[in-house]
Amino acid sequence: MADIHLYTAATMNGYKPVIFLEEAGVPYDLTFVDFANQEQKAPDYLKLNPNGKIPTIVDRFEGRPIFESGAILWHLAEKYGQFLPSDPVGRSEVMQWLFFQVGHIGPMMGQAMYFQHIAAPNGHEEPFSIKRYVDESRRLLEVLDTHLEGREWIAAGQYTIADMMIYPWARAYVWARVSVEGLDNLKGWFDRIDARPAVQKALTIPKANPHFWDEKADASAFAKENAARFASDVKSDR
Ligand SMILES: N[C@@H](CCC(=O)N[C@@H](CS)C(=O)NCC(=O)O)C(=O)O
Structure with missing residues (x-):
C-alpha cells in the first residue's frame, strides 16, 4: 500500500497533485472521484475534504487527510x-x-469556463460576466508574462510546485477562451513545461481532456457531458 492515496478527477485542480507525483516518481494510489455521481459530496468523502471538492490526499504514513x-x-x-x-x-x-x-488564476479562469461552457449552454448567456472573467484572466496572464521576462521558471530560479500549480490553469487558456496573443514569455514557459514527459503523462491521469489545451481537439462529447452534469446546479442557483 502506497503512503499517498490521492482522490482526484480530470480537472485543472485535479491534475496538479498528479503532476507532482509523476514528476517526483513516488508511488501513490489513485481514486477517481466521479462528479456525475456527486461522489465529492458523499458524507464519507466530506470527512476527508469538508469543502466537498477535489483534490484530496490521505497521507497514510501520517494517518491524516489533506485538502x-x-x-x-x-x-x-x-x-x-x-x-x-x-x-x-x-x-x-x-x-x-x-x-x-489559488486566489486569482483559478477563480477567474474557472468562472470564465463556467459562464461559457456551463451557464451559456444551459440558457444563461451572460456576456457581462463572461467579459469580466475573460478580461481579468487575460490581465492575470499578462502579470505572469511580465514576471517571466528573463526567467525560466515562476519562482526561486527553479522548477517548483509554483509552476505545477499555475500550469494546468494558465495552459487551459484555450478552454477559458482567453487570448495569449503577444504573451511570448508565457508561451515559452508553456513550451518548457509541455516538453516534460511526466507532465504529459499526468495530463492523461485519470483521463485526458485535450480540448482544455488544444484548440484543434474535438470538445463536442465533453461539452455535452459537462453541460448536462451541471444543469441542475445552474437551475438551483437561480
Ligand atoms: N481551491 C481548491 C479548489 C478545488 C476545486 O474547485 N475543485 C473542483 C474541480 S476543479 C471540484 O471539486 N468541483 C466539484 C464541485 O464543485 O462539486 C483547490 O485548489 O483544491
Missing part, C-alpha cells in the same frame, strides 16, 4: 524533499505564486 491543492503540493514537496527550495526567501517566493494561483 486544498496548494496545501497538498506543499505537503508533498516537504515530504519528498522535491520542487521546493530550502532557503526561506525561495520558499516565500514559491508560496506567493502559489497563493496567486
Whole structure:
C-alpha cells in the first residue's frame, strides 16, 4: 500500500497533485472521484475534504487527510524533499505564486469556463460576466508574462510546485477562451513545461481532456457531458 492515496478527477485542480507525483516518481494510489455521481459530496468523502471538492490526499504514513491543492503540493514537496527550495526567501517566493494561483488564476479562469461552457449552454448567456472573467484572466496572464521576462521558471530560479500549480490553469487558456496573443514569455514557459514527459503523462491521469489545451481537439462529447452534469446546479442557483 502506497503512503499517498490521492482522490482526484480530470480537472485543472485535479491534475496538479498528479503532476507532482509523476514528476517526483513516488508511488501513490489513485481514486477517481466521479462528479456525475456527486461522489465529492458523499458524507464519507466530506470527512476527508469538508469543502466537498477535489483534490484530496490521505497521507497514510501520517494517518491524516489533506485538502486544498496548494496545501497538498506543499505537503508533498516537504515530504519528498522535491520542487521546493530550502532557503526561506525561495520558499516565500514559491508560496506567493502559489497563493496567486489559488486566489486569482483559478477563480477567474474557472468562472470564465463556467459562464461559457456551463451557464451559456444551459440558457444563461451572460456576456457581462463572461467579459469580466475573460478580461481579468487575460490581465492575470499578462502579470505572469511580465514576471517571466528573463526567467525560466515562476519562482526561486527553479522548477517548483509554483509552476505545477499555475500550469494546468494558465495552459487551459484555450478552454477559458482567453487570448495569449503577444504573451511570448508565457508561451515559452508553456513550451518548457509541455516538453516534460511526466507532465504529459499526468495530463492523461485519470483521463485526458485535450480540448482544455488544444484548440484543434474535438470538445463536442465533453461539452455535452459537462453541460448536462451541471444543469441542475445552474437551475438551483437561480
Ligand atoms: N481551491 C481548491 C479548489 C478545488 C476545486 O474547485 N475543485 C473542483 C474541480 S476543479 C471540484 O471539486 N468541483 C466539484 C464541485 O464543485 O462539486 C483547490 O485548489 O483544491
